[in-house]
Amino acid sequence: QGSSKFALLRLMEKSSRATGLLFALPYDTMTHVKYHTEGIVLKNSPSGESSSHVWLLTKDFGFIAGHAQSIRELASKLRYSLQDFSHAHVDVVYGRNGWKITSAVFIRNFARASHDGALPAGITAISNIRSLLMRLCRGEEKDDVLFDDVCRGFSLLSSSSLSSAETERIEIILVMRILSRLGYWGDDAILSPFLSGDIGAPLHAAGFRE
16 A cells, blocks of 8 residues: 555656646655665665765665655664665655655564584675676666565575575576566576466476586
8 A cells, every 4th residue: 555655646746847847745754754675775875974875785675765854863763773784674755856765673684604604605796796686687677586586586595504606596596586686587497486476496406416
């Protein structure tokens, strides 16, 4: 319901820009509507003295970029929840200057070292996937399947016990799924077993054996 309401408000905003007419009440209301979603932080870039610009892949709104006010201050509650590769519950508001991130509740960080200090075996793969998403994702379009695939893939890659072969397999499968969800190829009988279900399931399929 929240996604549908947001889409309607964005349509009214675009119409007002195109016609030169102002939908004053809805637009004003839109600037105060708070949306709750899950997000994966793809990039956190400093902005000004203490704020940041944050790029998120979200479950309900797709790829968005938002401003996080004063996030780099030591007392900021958002500081640790919106680092690169963090997975969090976030509250966002869409206003005249775009998205603003108003709160975040940390779930995990896919690039964080384990208790024994070991970095995830797939840290390079996670970074590669991040770069791919930043290049290919355009606009705000809900795709909860894509979000779940990326979240599950990052979770697998964040393990410190993966072999190099397992890491490579997961990265390949995740790239395949991203390209498929974003429309870069159609149905393929050979590839279809790798494009649905749990990402970890096809690791030992015939096409990925040693």
